[in-house]
Amino acid sequence: MLKSPSGVAGLVILLLAVSVAVFGPLLFPNSPWRMVQRPFLPPFTLSTVPLGTDALGRDVFAGMIFGARVSLLVGLVSTLVALVVGVPIGAMAGYFGGKVDDALMRFTEFFQTIPSFALAIVLVAILQPSIYSIVASIAVVSWPPVARLVRGEVLSLRTREYVQAAVVTGQSNTWIILREILPNALSPVIVLASLMVATAILLESSLSFLGLGDPNLISWGYMVGAGRTVIRQAWWITVFPGVAILISVLGLNLIGEGLNDALNPRLSREGR
Amino acid sequence: MSKRVLLGLLLACGLTASALAQEPKTGGVINAVIQPEPPGLMLAMIQNGPTQMVSGNIFEGLLRYSPKLEPLPELAESWSVSEDAKTYTFKLRKGVTWHDGKPFTAADVLFSVEMLKQTHARARNNLAQVDKVEAPDDYTVVFTLKQPFGPFLGIFEVGSMPMVPKHLYDGTDWKTNPYNNAPVGTGPFMFKEWQKGSFIRLVKNPNYYEKGKPYIDEIYWQIIPDAAARSVAYETGKVDVLPGGSVENFDVPRLSKLKDTCVTGAGWEFFSPLAWLWLNNRQGPLADKRVRQAIMYAIDRDFAKDVIWNGLGKVATGPSASTIKYYTDDVPKYAYDPAKAKALLKEAGYKGEKIRLLPLAYGETWQRWGEAVKQNLMDVGMNIETISTDVAGGNQKIGDWDYDIAFTYLYQYGDPALGVGRNYVSSAIAKGQVFNNVEGYSNPEIDKLFADGAVATPDSKRKEIYAKAQKILVEDVPVAWMLELQFPTITRCKVKNLITTGIGVNDGFKDAWLDK
Numbered sequence: 001m002l003k004s005p006s007g008v009a010g011l012v013i014l015l016l017a018v019s020v021a022v023f024g025p026l027l028f029p030n031s032p033w034r035m036v037q038r039p040f041l042p043p044f045t046l047s048t049v050p051l052g053t054d055a056l057g058r059d060v061f062a063g064m065i066f067g068a069r070v071s072l073l074v075g076l077v078s079t080l081v082a083l084v085v086g087v088p089i090g091a092m093a094g095y096f097g098g099k100v101d102d103a104l105m106r107f108t109e110f111f112q113t114i115p116s117f118a119l120a121i122v123l124v125a126i127l128q129p130s131i132y133s134i135v136a137s138i139a140v141v142s143w144p145p146v147a148r149l150v151r152g153e154v155l156s157l158r159t160r161e162y163v164q165a166a167v168v169t170g171q172s173n174t175w176i177i178l179r180e181i182l183p184n185a186l187s188p189v190i191v192l193a194s195l196m197v198a199t200a201i202l203l204e205s206s207l208s209f210l211g212l213g214d215p216n217l218i219s220w221g222y223m224v225g226a227g228r229t230v231i232r233q234a235w236w237i238t239v240f241p242g243v244a245i246l247i248s249v250l251g252l253n254l255i256g257e258g259l260n261d262a263l264n265p266r267l268s269r270e271g272r
Numbered sequence: 273m274s275k276r277v278l279l280g281l282l283l284a285c286g287l288t289a290s291a292l293a294q295e296p297k298t299g300g301v302i303n304a305v306i307q308p309e310p311p312g313l314m315l316a317m318i319q320n321g322p323t324q325m326v327s328g329n330i331f332e333g334l335l336r337y338s339p340k341l342e343p344l345p346e347l348a349e350s351w352s353v354s355e356d357a358k359t360y361t362f363k364l365r366k367g368v369t370w371h372d373g374k375p376f377t378a379a380d381v382l383f384s385v386e387m388l389k390q391t392h393a394r395a396r397n398n399l400a401q402v403d404k405v406e407a408p409d410d411y412t413v414v415f416t417l418k419q420p421f422g423p424f425l426g427i428f429e430v431g432s433m434p435m436v437p438k439h440l441y442d443g444t445d446w447k448t449n450p451y452n453n454a455p456v457g458t459g460p461f462m463f464k465e466w467q468k469g470s471f472i473r474l475v476k477n478p479n480y481y482e483k484g485k486p487y488i489d490e491i492y493w494q495i496i497p498d499a500a501a502r503s504v505a506y507e508t509g510k511v512d513v514l515p516g517g518s519v520e521n522f523d524v525p526r527l528s529k530l531k532d533t534c535v536t537g538a539g540w541e542f543f544s545p546l547a548w549l550w551l552n553n554r555q556g557p558l559a560d561k562r563v564r565q566a567i568m569y570a571i572d573r574d575f576a577k578d579v580i581w582n583g584l585g586k587v588a589t590g591p592s593a594s595t596i597k598y599y600t601d602d603v604p605k606y607a608y609d610p611a612k613a614k615a616l617l618k619e620a621g622y623k624g625e626k627i628r629l630l631p632l633a634y635g636e637t638w639q640r641w642g643e644a645v646k647q648n649l650m651d652v653g654m655n656i657e658t659i660s661t662d663v664a665g666g667n668q669k670i671g672d673w674d675y676d677i678a679f680t681y682l683y684q685y686g687d688p689a690l691g692v693g694r695n696y697v698s699s700a701i702a703k704g705q706v707f708n709n710v711e712g713y714s715n716p717e718i719d720k721l722f723a724d725g726a727v728a729t730p731d732s733k734r735k736e737i738y739a740k741a742q743k744i745l746v747e748d749v750p751v752a753w754m755l756e757l758q759f760p761t762i763t764r765c766k767v768k769n770l771i772t773t774g775i776g777v778n779d780g781f782k783d784a785w786l787d788k
Contacts, residue, residue: 033647039579055522056579056644129660211639215631215658229500229636230522 007258013251021072024065032062032218043236054223054237055230063218064244070219071248074135075201079193081139086146087189091177093147094154105151108144116141120203124212131214134207138200149192153185187263191256198252205245220245294768298487300786302767304513304777305502306472306493313463313472314452315434316384317391324431325515326472326493328778330371331457333430334362334381334413337774339541341597341686343425344773347376347435347458348413357420357729364411368481370437371462378407383438391446398427398690401727420729423597423687429542430459430779432685460486460782470495474781487785499635503527512767515777516540516759521582521637527762534765537584537758539776544593544691545759547681549645549752550670554712557627558676562620564749567677568606570613570652571645577755580641584760588753590746592692595756596684598725598738603746613652624655630670630678633663642679671704673712681757682707686774688738693722696741696750713750 030036035057036049043052043060051060093104111119123137157163158181166176205221207213213222220241227237310322315331334348343351348362368376385405388395401421406414417424427433435458440451455463460482461474472493476486494511496502503523505511507530516539519527528535549567557563573587592599627649631642646656656677661669669675684691694700694707698714718741725737761777763770770777770784 031647031650033643034651035575035579035644035647056640125662211660215642215660226636226640229520233522233526 004258004261006254007261010251010254010256010258013247014255017068017072017248017251020065021068024068028062028065030059030062032066033058040230040234042234043240051240052234052236054227055234060223060237060240063223064220064240066218067220067223067241068244068248070131070214070217071201071204071221071245074131074138074204074219075197075252078135078138078142078200078204079196081135082143082146082196083189083193085139086143087150087182089143090147090150090152091154091182091185094151095158095173095177095181097155097158101151104147108147111141111144117203117206120207121210121212124207129207129212129214131217134204134212134214137207138203141203142196142200146189146192146196149188150185153188154181157181157184187259191260191263194252194256194259198249198256201245201249201252294787296484296487296769296785297787298484298785299489300487300788301490301492302488302513302781302784302786303492303494303511305505305511305515305518306495307502307515307518308497309469309495310472312452313455313466314449315431315455316388316436317446317452319392319394319431321517324775324778326474327434327455327457328430328459328775329461329474329491329781330455330459330463331430331434331436332459332779333428333433333435334364335425335428336779337426337429337542337686339538339772339774341426341541341595341774343428346430347381348428351425353425358417360415360417360424362413362415364413365481366411368458369479370439370458371456371477372437372440373479374437374439376435376437376458377410378413379410380435380438381405381413382407383442384433384436387436387441387446388433392433394685395427395433398432419727421689421727422729422731422734423689423726426686426690429775431775459779461491464490482782486782488781491781499523506530506762512764513770513777514762516761519762520635521580521584524582524584524760524762528760532765533762534767535760535762536771537760539761539771539773539778539780540757540759541595542686542774543683544595544686545681545683545757546588546591546593547679547754547757548588549754550675550678550680550711551749551751552673552676552711553714553750554673556676557620557622557625560620560622561748562616563622564752565606566613566616566620566622566652567649567654567752568749569609569616570654571648571752571754572608573754574608576641576644580637580644581755581757585758586756588756590742590753591696591751592688592738592742593684593756596692597687598735600739600742602739603743606746610648610652617653622654624653626655626657627676629656629658630661630666630675631658632679632681633661633666638679645679667706670706670710673703673710677752678710680706680710688741689722689726693726693741696745697722711751713748715744715748718744 036059037053037057039053039055039057041049041053049059054060089104093101120137120141123140124133127133163180166180208219208221209225211225213219223241224238231238306322306326308322310320310326312318313323313327315323315327332347334346336344336346338344347365349365350363352361364378370376382405389399401417403416403418437456440456441449460477460480462477464473464475466472474491476489496505499520503519506514506527551558551564553559577585577587589601590603629646632638642658646658649656670678695709696713697719700708701712721737721741725734728734728737761771766787768785768787770780772783773779
C-alpha cells in the first residue's frame with residue numbers, strides 16, 4: 001500500500017479530511033449557521049472569513065469544516081451498516097447454496113432492480129429528512145453489491161480443500177464461515193468498502209443538494225444546493241464545498257486503488 | 273453653478289411636462305410570465321393566485337379599488353348607502369356587453385351572487401350579512417343587509433366577486449360547463465387560446481365599454497416552470513412582465529439593474545400579504561406569553577427584510593398590515609433585543625425544552641428565512657429543531673396542530689373584518705385548516721372586539737375598536753408577526769400604466785399601454 005504513490009496520496013487526503021472533521025469544530029466553536037458578516041462577501045477579503053460568506057452572511061469556511069464532519073460520518077457509518085447487512089447475506093447465500101442462495105439472491109436483486117438514487121430519495125422523503133434516515137437509506141441502497149461480491153468469493157472458497165477439511169473435521173457452519181472463509185474473502189470487500197464510502201459521500205451530497213439533507217446539520221451537499229441558485233452572483237458558495245467533495249471522493253478512490261494493488265497477491269507478485 | 277442649476281430645473285420641468293403629456297399609444301403585444309400555471313380560468317370557481325392574475329383581465333367586478341383601497345367604479349358606475357347603513361344601491365353601467373355580445377344587466381349580478389355563494393368560499397363569507405339582493409330595474413341592484421357591516425364596500429373586487437354571464441351558466445351544471453375552459457366575461461380582454469404548459473393568449477375586447485381601452489392588442493401569459501429559466505426569459509427579451517413572486521428574490525436586484533427595466537412594489541395593497549410565525553399557544557413553553565414575547569425580541573426582522581427579502585417589504589408591527597384600514601402603530605414595540613429575550617425566557621422558566629420549527633416549503637427564500645430565524649432563536653438559548661417537509665406535509669402538520677413554530681403568510685383583503693379577525697377569534701379555531709386561528713389563541717375580549725368591529729358604525733367607532741384589539745393582540749403575541757411582504761413587479765419600462773389599482777397586475781391590463 002505504502003509503495004503505491006496514489007495510495008499514499010489518498011491516505012494523506014483522507015487523514016487530512018478526518019483531522020479537519022475531528023479537530024476543526026474545536027478550533028471554530030461558532031455555529032456555521034451563525035450570520036457573522038455581510039452577505040455575499042467575496043473570499044480572501046477578510047481574514048476572519050477567508051472563504052467569504054453565503055447569501056445570509058454565514059462563514060463558508062466554517063461550513064466547510066462542519067460539513068466535513070457530516071459528510072465523512074455519513075460515508076463511514078452508512079458503509080458500515082451496508083457491510084453489516086451485506087456480508088452475512090452474501091456469506092450465507094454462497095455457503096449454503098441451493099434454496100437459501102436462491103431466496104437471498106432474489107431478495108438482493110429486488111433491491112438492485114430499483115435505481116439506487118431514486119430509492120434513496122423515496123426513503124428519505126418518506127422517513128423525513130434527518131441524519132438517521134439518510135444513513136439508513138444510503139445503507140439500504142448500497143448493501144446489495146456487497147452481498148453479491150461476498151457470495152461470489154464464498155462460492156469459490158467453498159470448494160477449496162481447507163474448507164472441505166474443516167467440514168470433514170466436523171466444525172460448525174458458523175465457525176467455518178467466520179474463521180475459514182470470510183478472512184480470505186475480505187480483501188476485495190475492503191477495496192469495495194473504501195469505494196463505497198466515496199459513493200456514500202456523493203449520495204449524501206446529492207440528497208442534501210436536493211434539499212433532502214438533515215435541516216439541522218450543515219453538509220457540503222447542502223452548501224452546494226443552497227448556493228446553486230446564486231452561482232452567478234457568488235461562485236464561491238458552491239465552488240469551495242464542491243471542491244471539498246471532489247477531493248475527498250478522489251482521495252477515497254485513490255485509497256481503494258492502492259488497497260486493491262496491495263491486497264491482490266497476483267498483482268503484487270508481478271511487482272506492480 | 274447657478275446656470276447649471278437653472279438648466280437642471282428647466283430640464284426637470286421639461287421632462288415632467290412631457291411625461292404628463294404622454295398620451296397612451298394603442299397596439300402591441302405583451303408577454304408576461306404566469307407562475308405557476310393556473311389550474312383553470314373560471315374565476316367564480318377557482319381562486320388560485322395565477323387564476324386571479326389572468327382572469328382578472330377577462331372578468332370584472334362591480335368595483336375596483338385604488339391603491340388606498342377606496343372603491344372605484346367598474347361595472348357599477350355609482351353607488352349609495354342608506355342612512356342606517358343597511359341598504360346599498362348600485363347603479364350599473366349601461367351599454368356593457370359580454371364577450372359574446374349579450375348585454376350585461378342586473379339579472380347577471382343577481383345570478384352571480386347566487387352562484388358565488390355556492391362556488392366561492394370567501395364570497396360566501398363576505399355575503400353572510402346580506403339579507404336579500406334585488407333588481408328594481410335592469411340597471412339597479414340593491415343589497416339589503418341584516419345589520420350594518422362596515423367592510424361591505426370592500427367585497428366587490430373581481431377576484432372576490434367576479435360577475436358571471438347568466439345566459440351561459442343558468443340552469444347548467446357549473447362544474448362541467450364548457451365555458452369554464454373558454455371563459456366569457458365583460459373585461460377588457462377576451463380569452464383566445466391556452467396551450468397547456470406553454471402559454472395562455474388573451475386578445476383585446478374590441479367592444480369594450482370604455483372607449484379607446486384597452487390599448488394592448490394581445491397578452492401572452494408564458495408558462496415557464498423553472499425559476500432560473502424565468503429570469504433568463506426576461507433577460508433574453510422573451511417576456512416583458514415578471515409579476516410579483518415569479519422570480520426568486522435574489523434575482524430581483526440583478527434584473528432590476530438591467531437596461532430599460534422598471535421595478536415596483538405597488539399593486540398588492542388589497543392583498544397586503546403579511547408573514548408571521550404560527551406559535552402553538554396550546555402546549556409547551558409557547559403557552560407562556562413571556563416566551564412568545566421573547567421570540568419577538570429574539571428575531572432580527574430587519575435582517576430578514578434587508579438580506580433575505582433584499583430590502584423589500586416592511587417590518588410588521590402587529591396583526592394588521594399598515595395598508596389595511598384602521599391600522600395603528602400605537603402598539604407595544606418589539607425591537608431586536610436578544611438580551612431582553614433571554615431575560616424573558618429566564619423569567620418564564622424555560623429550560624431548553626425542544627421546540628419544533630416548520631419552515632414554509634415555498635422555495636429558497638423561505639428556506640433561508642427558516643434558517644435565519646432558527647439561528648436567532650438558538651442565539652438566545654432556545655432549543656430549536658427544524659422539521660423539513662414539503663408543502664402538503666407542512667399543511668397537514670399545521671392543520672393537526674402538530675408543530676410549535678411554523679412559517680406562513682396570508683392575505684388581508686383590506687379590512688380587519690375580512691382578513692385579520694379570522695386569525696385571532698376563538699370561533700375560527702378548527703382542526704384541519706391552515707388559515708384562520710391555527711395558533712389556538714382564545715381571548716373573550718378579542719372575540720367581542722372583532723364581533724363588534726365588524727358591524728359597528730360609524731367609521732370612527734370601528735377605528736377605536738380595532739385600535740384596542742391591535743393593542744391587546746400585540747401585547748399577547750398570539751403569533752409572531754414578521755414582515756409585510758412586498759412582491760416586486762418587474763417590467764420593461766416601455767410597459768406603462770400597468771399597475772394602477774390595489775390588485776396590480778390582476779386587473780392592470782385594462783389601463784396598460786406600450787410605448788414603442
